[in-house]
Amino acid sequence: xxxxxxxxxxxxxxxxxxxxxxxxxxxxxxxxxxxxxxxxxxxxxxxxxxxxxxxxxxxxxxxxxxxxxxxxxxxxxxxxxxxxxxxxxxxxxxxxxxxxxxxxxxxxxxxxxxxxxxxxxxxxxxxxxxxxxxxxxxxxxxxxxxxxxxxxxxxxxxxxxxxxxxxxxxxxxxxxxxxxxxxxxxxxxxxxxxxxxxxxxxxxxxxxxxxxxxxxxxxxxxxxxxxxxxxxxxxxxxxxxxxxxxxxxxxxxxxxxxxxxxxxxxxxxxxxxxxxxxxxxxxxxxxxxxxxxxxxxxxxxxxxxxxxxxxxxxxxxxxxxxxxxxxxxxxxxxxxxxxxxxxxxxxxxxxxxxxxxxxxxxxxxxxxxxxxxxxxxxxxxxxxxxxxxxxxxxxxxxxxxxxxxxxxxxxxxxxxxxxxxxxxxxx
Numbered sequence: 001x002x003x004x005x006x007x008x009x010x011x012x013x014x015x016x017x018x019x020x021x022x023x024x025x026x027x028x029x030x031x032x033x034x035x036x037x038x039x040x041x042x043x044x045x046x047x048x049x050x051x052x053x054x055x056x057x058x059x060x061x062x063x064x065x066x067x068x069x070x071x072x073x074x075x076x077x078x079x080x081x082x083x084x085x086x087x088x089x090x091x092x093x094x095x096x097x098x099x100x101x102x103x104x105x106x107x108x109x110x111x112x113x114x115x116x117x118x119x120x121x122x123x124x125x126x127x128x129x130x131x132x133x134x135x136x137x138x139x140x141x142x143x144x145x146x147x148x149x150x151x152x153x154x155x156x157x158x159x160x161x162x163x164x165x166x167x168x169x170x171x172x173x174x175x176x177x178x179x180x181x182x183x184x185x186x187x188x189x190x191x192x193x194x195x196x197x198x199x200x201x202x203x204x205x206x207x208x209x210x211x212x213x214x215x216x217x218x219x220x221x222x223x224x225x226x227x228x229x230x231x232x233x234x235x236x237x238x239x240x241x242x243x244x245x246x247x248x249x250x251x252x253x254x255x256x257x258x259x260x261x262x263x264x265x266x267x268x269x270x271x272x273x274x275x276x277x278x279x280x281x282x283x284x285x286x287x288x289x290x291x292x293x294x295x296x297x298x299x300x301x302x303x304x305x306x307x308x309x310x311x312x313x314x315x316x317x318x319x320x321x322x323x324x325x326x327x328x329x330x331x332x333x334x335x336x337x338x339x340x341x342x343x344x345x346x347x348x349x350x351x352x353x354x355x356x357x358x359x360x361x362x363x364x365x366x367x368x369x370x371x372x373x374x375x376x377x378x379x380x381x382x383x384x385x386x387x388x389x390x391x392x393x394x395x396x397x398x399x400x401x402x403x404x405x406x407x408x409x410x411x412x413x414x415x416x417x418x419x420x421x422x423x424x425x426x427x
Contacts, residue, residue, distance in 0.1 A: 062136035065089065091177060
């Protein structure tokens with residue numbers, strides 16, 4: 001039993017190997033087949049066919065030019081050079097050109113009428129071909145009245161009156177290389193039947209006829225009906241689409257909203273700039289009052305009260321930071337804790353310099369500090385440096401705004417100087 005099991009295992013192993021070998025063989029055969037194909041292709045590409053009689057046949061007349069690479073050898077088989085030749089189509093001789101022109105005439109006359117009866121009764125578009133004899137002969141068309149028949153063969157006779165006809169001369173210029181010839185076709189374009197005209201063409205024709213017949217009258221009559229259909233007329237006025245007003249309203253609304261937004265943004269930026277500019281003054285005042293023995297709250301209240309009194313009396317302009325201080329002072333008088341009022345002040349102002357300033361005051365209230373005045377003096381020096389930088393920035397902005405007027409003045413001065421010189425030379 002054990003030997004049987006072992007033999008079975010060996011047999012399965014051999015069968016698996018044979019199966020793998022078949023897969024390997026198949027893959028190898030495919031690779032070799034493509035390798036041989038590549039080799040044969042390479043040989044074909046590199047090999048050359050011997051030219052019999054040392055002559056090459058040109059392409060047939062009317063076909064495209066052909067590119068050939070010709071290798072030149074000596075008698076011993078040594079390659080001398082390789083030439084890239086362009087074989088142009090064979091050119092026709094005079095008799096062959098005449099024969100092909102005749103074929104082109106026949107082809108034109110066979111196809112030209114399209115759905116028309118004859119050249120004396122042309123009502124529909126003509127078929128004016130631009131080449132003939134399989135593209136060998138080129139054809140150019142010329143019309144003595146392009147408003148009736150254009151070079152594409154389009155016939156414009158929708159506005160013809162009943163029984164109206166107009167003569168048109170079409171000239172076909174046939175060309176091959178330097179050979180040219182021409183032929184004229186005298187055509188009579190007639191009006192289409194009423195049944196073939198659209199309703200709008202019938203109306204236009206009737207109105208045109210009435211206009212011509214009433215040249216000497218004050219009024220002309222419009223047809224009441226055409227082909228049994230009653231007609232109603234309305235004069236079209238130049239009207240503006242309602243969507244134009246909708247669009248205009250949307251644009252105006254957007255502009256107003258944007259203007260208000262831009263104004264609020266500008267006011268906010270100016271408010272921040274003003275508060276930064278007033279920072280040094282505020283810190284120096286508070287530092288001076290604290291140095292005289294006042295508490296933070298007393299100094300704060302005095303600064304706010306002095307500003308409010310001066311503003312009411314008209315001796316001071318509006319300053320956002322002092323307005324915020326006055327609001328904080330009122331909150332403290334209403335019973336709100338002092339530290340909370342200062343923190344609310346910093347939150348409303350939301351400028352880093354004031355946030356640092358308030359943190360010093362709140363820290364002094366909560367922990368106490370003997371160095372508050374010295375800290376505020378250092379802060380005052382930094383604040384004045386900031387104020388100097390802002391003043392320089394304002395000066396740069398002012399000079400930038402003056403740049404355009406200065407350029408305009410320069411241009412005017414140059415014109416004043418150069419005008420007499422230019423006129424003196426008679427330019």
